[in-house]
Amino acid sequence: MVRTEKLPPAFALIIIIVVLFASSSACSLPDQRNSQQQISPAAPPAGPVATTAFPVKITDFAGREVEIAAIPQRIVSLSPSTTEILFALGLGGKVVGVTNYDDYPPEVKQIPKVGNFKGANLEAVLTQKPDLVFASNLSGSEEMQALERMGLKVVMLQAKNIRQIKESISTIALITGTSNEGQRVLAEMEKKIDEISQKVKDLPKVKVFYLVDSNGNWTAGRDTFIHELVALAGGENVANDVTGWMKYSLEKLVEKDPAVIITAPHAGDVKDIAGKPGFKETSAAKTGRIFVISSDNIVTRPSHRIVLGLEEMAGFIHPEAFKTK
Secondary structure (H helix, E strand, C coil): CCCCCCCCHHHHHHHHHHHHHHCCCCCCCCCCCCCCCCCCCCCCCCCCCCCCCCCEEEECCCCCEEEECCCCCCEEECCHHHHHHHHHCCCHHHEEEEECCCCCCHHHHHCCEEEECCEECHHHHHHCCCCEEEECCCCCHHHHHHHHHCCCCEEECCCCCHHHHHHHHHHHHHHCCCHHHHHHHHHHHHHHHHHHHHHHCCCCCEEEEEEEECCCCEEECECCHHHHHHHHCCEEECCCCCECEEECCHHHHHHHCCCEEEECHHHCCHHHHHCCCCHHHCHHHHCCCEEECCCCHHHHCCCCCHHHHHHHHHHHHCHHHCCCC
């Protein structure tokens, strides 16, 4: 679990918003119970043609068996990454509630907000009369149990690596009757990963440091999406001696001497970073190889868009492999 109580205030909020939605810890929900109150759904515009035979049973990421009796018509998503996947599957018209931090695709701005990093707002969720709720590890265990007691179906999703992102997409597609669309999204992911892997597989590994926030020199170690993306992009994460999101000593940074530094958009100006103590001693600063990723979301959110982050990183690490002839 990411600890935030000692983080700088601005960075603590960034970590909560961007990282915890992709955290490996999950809320634990009980088995389905007899409902005390049934909520009648109202159908929005029709989505894709069903490719799943209902009812369907799945085991969600909290290890709970959940049965979906029919194609969900009103869906609440309590994770920005899940919302992104739902839209990629053509289900945007069925999404009736999202969190305050959902920002992609742009259409989500018009969808009612039913939760934030402190958890789901039960009243707001119930107002939308969903027949399926996709929960995140920030949704709140007690709140999710309450929704289940009221007869709502709650499915827990989490992912801490690319393999589990693919599993999440398959699960969402299965229980929404969009398996064909899910296969398409997965095929596009696989194609992009394969294309990039082929371009960098025979190239030397480049030492990379990812700067999450310059206030405290926070970085991404093992067990983060960024660590996995760096490896797939033909790099070696110099912070492989720490786990999760951690402060990294400037002494170690100088000792590891990364050839490439990649940073988040909010972390500061490239010129400022290049002139900071510790950073200015690195090969990355001396050769002008400090780069800014276009968005935190494409390297920390467990959705299909993570391949965009992979592509950007690979271009920073091995530009020679992506030059157009």
